[in-house]
Amino acid sequence: MRSAVAKTFRDARILREATDQNGRYDAAKIAKLLDWNLADVATYLGRDPSTISRFGASVVHQEKLAALAYLAQEVFLLMNDDLPVTRAWFRTPLRVLDGVSPQHAILRGDFVKVSSLVSESRSGLAL
Secondary structure, three states: OHHHHHHHHHHHHHHHHHEOOOOOEOHHHHHHHHOOOHHHHHHHHOOOHHHHHHHOOOHHHHHHHHHHHHHHHHHHHHOOOOHHHHHHHHHOOEHHHOOEOHHHHHHOOOHHHHHHHHHHHHHOOOO
16 A cells, blocks of 8 residues: 555656646646647647747646646656656657657647557557
């Protein structure tokens, strides 16, 4: 039981770094967490960067920001809780993604493909 609690707190690290003081996912914080620029997160959200800089924790964006934060958390766990390696993974071109990085794939609209890859990796199928 104790190890399950420790794991839950460790897993929550990414979520804490991606949310504001009200518990909403914040685009700027997720950008910083992943070492992306705000324009990248705006592209992911399908919004203008100026809108995201003013309303980055808007209720309108919560579902997509939550999905990205969850994906970051899953990759973080795969990378043995190493944030720099997690960031590098998002920037590294992968053959399974047609030679583009997970970040680029997400920004071109292939979030589901990247998410599926991570799920397969977590289950051991993609290794």
